[in-house]
Amino acid sequence: MSSRPDAETGPESDPDAETGDEARFAGRGLNRVEDRRILTGEAEYVHDEAPDDALHMALVRSMHAHADIESIDTEAAENHPGCHLVLTAEDVKADYNPMPTGLHGFEEWSLADGKARYVGEPVAAVVADDRYVAEDVVDLVSVEYETREAVVDPREARENEVVVHEDVGTNVGDHEELSFGDPEEAFEEADNVIESSYSWGRISGVPLETAGVVADYDRDADAFDIDCNIQLHTLVDDTVYETLGYDPDDVNLEVPPDVGGSFGTKIALHRYCSLAAMASKAVDRPVAFVEDRIENLQGGDMHSTQREYDVKLAVDDDGTFRGLDFWFVDDFGAWPRYPVNQVLKPLSVLTNAYDVQDARYEYDLVLTNKTCQTAYRGFGVPAHLYALEMVVDEAAAELEMDPDELRRRNLVESDQMPYELPSKNVYDSGDFPAALAHVQEKIEDERDGGLLDPETVAEKREEGKYRGARPTVHIEPGVSGSDWTNRQRSDRDELDERDREDVAELPEHLRAEIREDGTVRAYLATDSSGQGHQTLVTQLLADELGVLPSDVDVSYLDSVEAPTEYGTAASRMAVMLSGAAQGLGETLAANLETLAAEVWDCDEADVTYRDGGVHRVDADGSLSLAELADADDDGDLTRASYDYEHPATRLEEFDEALARKFPVYPTAAFAANAPIVEVDANTGEVEILKLYSLRDCGTQLNPTIVEGQAHGGLAQGVGAALQEEFGYDDSGQPQAITLFDYRLPSIENVPEMELDHTETPSPFTATGAKGTGEGGMIDGPASIACSINAALEPLGVKADRIPFTPNRVRERIREREGE
């Protein structure tokens, strides 16, 4: 890596330069309140939580992808002096329930029951004095298997020659064909139909912290306390209490303030929570479990989707897009993991930034002998945008048009905003052509003596190094509604009859209290894993209440205290928390005015809340927050909570999408990217020399955090595009079970990024913010693949598989050479 911007040009943190409004903290790049405890080693991750008297759990996992479990002999294990417990499916079935699954008709137990369906599937759980001993004990459990043939290829799985679940009878867990507008006519009438196939590999978030849980059963209360780094703990707590067969109030899930990354992948940790809880009840001691990295990569329920696409684009000779047609297979793995399926979200950005009104969308959700699929940053959208941009590149080649011109011609114009997609979601605001023009200019500059100078490019080509860049624009759909997410479990015929009133969305809850010293304590009802939610709420509440951020601290509610929440997912929190903070601030201020009027025995109209206290309008006098807290005998008025409704619930623009259970994402953050890549035709290696990006997430509440999210997302996009993948061999053996094989991008792989930001506030949200958590992972892979296409144009090679690893690049080049 050559030169980088110096430290001074890092994230802008000069407050006044941002807003010109000295009084407000929102909009400033405030440093995070979370940092100090992390930097000093005082952070509290779940791996640190086991109490001294805790025992430790380890799991016996299947080494076969598909095998009948003939017998399990636990005697030697139980005789080990350090062993306290061995659990098998038999024990679980005697006392507990199956785990909820993502589709009806599947009965999955916390431990494999009779048959193992993927390598790494837990077959038995042992509890011992410590993890070292527990692993000794694991080795003593002997399981006899009768192996079967495995089904690995998702296209092949549709043939049902090997069936993963005999009782279900088919590997196609779900199938749907959706038609919007009149795609048939569009494809018939268009001058050209471009058609191609693309693959998207199994890639996932792989947070640096693995899963962990400490469960403690309270015999007197017949209830559980479970500390776990599960994501969305107030939403998916049903996966734990239903499995245990307990009342929601008796299963208290708590997430520590610090979580070492999730990116969607930790939504499905319920098996670990339940097993540790069952074990704790059996041994009457706290039971801790920390997943190790091999378990995590092999069978940790955290792989994301694998997709096989056949895509068609109907396009006229002049380059006008007429229709789009997506057919794909989504590989769910061995079980339809609850509550996740990622096939629908792409409908919210069906045509990306292009103006197309006729489209078809068809998918098969298939089961294979692989680790179960869970969510990952972007939730199915990255693969969709990749497939779409690939076919656009293909069209440019076939029509012999400049790809930039082809894209530009079809972009939604800013005067078309808000723009309704054929699939009924609505883009709130944005200027896509301007964003594209911005990065095009950067690329033009590079042609003038820079990285893409024609002379340099030609020289490099002599050495077999091919450079290229191709600007693209991408939408990052933000702020999921929740109702559509159970489309798979709904009667589809009934959806046509549904009314808007049948739709219930989940708000975001925030509460706060004024403490006696006049400081404010707020409580988040959701968990965070590095996004800085505490900082965000601190700065927003400080603004609303006219106090300093140092007067506000923020902690978390557990699953019993908090209402059922959607929480941290789908780039939701900037929008939802800022809306909630605004509403909460107003509610508290009004309460405090009432309180002050009581103290002064005057009319409420004669007092006003401002600058951290209530002031008399008609006379001298003011009450500080500390004085108000002191005056509030029963604490009613110095405490408040607020639920910020999901923005789509108030907007008729979304009525049809909501009623029909099409995915609703009311904010359209967007990015235009132009990675400059260099492909070494000799080694197949792709290096990203520089990455230009123009990003817009509406109002930026904390530009430092916004920039950080973009860097991180783009780095994951780089990994996805070029090097990460959970491969499997034909027998279902996973090929990436260490970090030597699952290649996370290191500092050597991530390019220099030059990001610019514009702010197009959302008209649909309280603060104008749009989501920004998933950005770079959504748009990175597609844009990198397009730049690879540009670079390899002279060789006639396309980046038709993600990740486009060196051996795949070489394979494609060899194929062309052999032609």
Next chain:
Amino acid sequence: MSADDTSGVIEYPTEEISLSINGEEVSAEVEPRHKLSDFLRDARGLRGVRVGCEHGVCGACTVLMDGRAVKSCLTYAVQADGTEIETVEGLADDGALHPIQESFHEEHALQCGFCTSGFVMATKELLDENPDPDDDDIETGLADNVCRCTGYQNIYDAVHRAADRLETGETDADETHAGEDDA
């Protein structure tokens, strides 16, 4: 299912080690199979030592052993006998963040923070050896650590800033405006 309480019956062999941890002399009995990372975390309560992979790739467990960065998950506690170990807990001076810590904070070079102590310790080794690293030096110096959240750009900036601070001798406590933006 069996729930017999049999704990304490088994005896594993142990060895005695003596070492210095963040300047404190420590003696302990450890099992030869215990990793240094587990020893520091469990027996010494130094939870700033994080384990992300336990097979030597991620660098979250990086500590300094006699001044050199080592992966404590690939080191057995018995191998640390007679050495000086430094962990992230030893850096802050009387509550004032070490310049490296302060720079990571100011440059937003951490998100979830799980990699952070490893990066901070690797940076310390780098800057101890090379007080004025350029980007290539930083790339080489930190290539053994993985961060899944930040995309590294801010980490470069943090290392440069830390180098500047160390050069000028500026610390957290010296900087009158330090923490102004801290909420």
